Amino acid sequence: MKMIIGGEFVDKEERIPVLNPEDDSLIDYIPSAGPEDVERAFSLAQEGARDMEKLSSYERYRILRDVSLHVEENLEEYAVLIAKEGIKTINEARKEAKRAANTLMYAAEEAKRLQGEILHVDADFRSEKRSGFWFREPVGVVLAITPYNDPLNMVAHKLSPAFAAGNAVVLKPTYLTPLSALKLAQAFLEAGLPPRALSVVTGKSSRIGDALVSDPRPRVITFTGGVEAGLEITRKAGLKKMMMELGSSSAVIVDFETDVERAAQLTAEGSFYAAGQNCIGVQRVYIHSKIYSEFVEKMLQATSRVKVGPKLDETTTMGPMITREEADRVEAWIREAESAGGRILTGGERKGNYIMPTVIEEPPAHTKVATEEVFGPVVCLYKYQDLDEAIEKANSSKYGLHAAIFTENLHKAMKAVKMLKFGGVMVNDSTDFRVDYMPFGGYKYSGLNREGLRFAIEVMTEIKTVIIK
DSSP states (O other), X not given: OOEXXXXXXXXXXSEEEEEETTTTEEEEEEEOOOHHHHHHHHHHHHHHHHHXXXXXXXXXXXXXXXXXXXXXXXXXXXXXXXHHHSSOOHHHHHHHHHHHHHHHHHHHHHTTOOOOEEEOGGGSTTOTTOEEEEEEEEOSEEEEEEOSSSTTHHHHHHHHHHHHTTXXXXXXXXXXXXXXXXXXXXXXXXXXXOGGGEEEOOSOHHHHHHHHHHOSSOSEEEEESOHXXXXXXXXXXXXXXXXXXXXXXXXXXXXXXXXXXXXXXXHHXXXXXGGGOOTTSEEEXXXXXXXXXXXXXXXXXXXXXXOBOOTXXXXXXXXXXXXXXXXXXXXXXXXXXXXXXXXXEEOOOEETTEEOOEEEEOOOTTSHHHHSOOOSSEEEEEEESSHHHHHHHHHTSSEESEEEEEXXXXXXXXXXXXXXXXXXXXXXXXXXXXOTTSOBOOEETTEESOBSHHHHHHHTEEEEEEEEO
């Protein structure tokens, strides 16, 4: 496929293969962009931003609505593409495609809600005979950088609020899963988006990353990826607004006053969805000592029902790691935890790019599976005696995206909600829950600001205040 620069399809002599992580078979090639392509994309985006400002709220709504309907009408086509280029099974991919259609429609509705407020400036003793109001205007140009694990819906989360607010976007999808992004971008152009308002620059960050993030023209950078990359962006970006989702080590607390079987099933589902390559997937589970043995038994039963296999097989429930290198890393982390004294209750094996669903009991706190974001099908189980202890251990992570507690005790639930230092706390559900219009983001190293259409739009707009004497 070709990349898109200001609405034009562009190819390059140097190209990058897009591989199916299931067997490393070739799917397609994409252009390897250079700094000159970045320069042209931003130059056209500035013109595109002026084009977007001329669109009415209704016209921005209509474009987003039409793209949403397009995804809905071509759901299976998008799902197969997501599954082939990425790590999701066909059923997981269908869910993502459906979510992307919803995300686009939610953003369409938000395009009609860009409002302001009356300012009662006469409340100040100096402001007699004055009135005022404020409203939101687009920032102009947005730079969006997306990861591989949600190759369609994450792109929808970047593009749709930016367009709803009236901005132009330069998008850099990961070179590992760029095809869904390019297909969605083409749908925007066909729906009537001003062509100069969208560029999709394909290639590797090692070649174009610095040119993208250090350019002064984008006012906002929205990035989803790893902490180290996020820190590097903040060092090079200059004076820009940032939206960053940088991962997690999501913690679940299982109280003894709960439905143990249901808690175990939901925890297993949250641990192994998308082969654990999911920023809100379950990684650490703290189980009360009274129910620990029962929970472990139910958890292992639920894990045994995970079927690893070909992604397009309707019966498969878990796919591969995205690359051989990522499978190498997760396998090494499992071996480190085992050598340090963690007990592997199930899994731990590897077949090609597949890591079997792995449950590790009590890996020491210094091991990588206990402290870093695994981003693979690995979950760690720990025993606790009282709720304060469990909350303290959950909060010990440098991350703070999502946490959860299973309990039928309202007092315990609300105590956890208050004390857990995470951007989202789920009660009687897995950490792996998100509706696409809710505020989404985290504390500490999990990121900056919040995604979720209305909240993203707040970052992607500027407030203008008007005072009339």
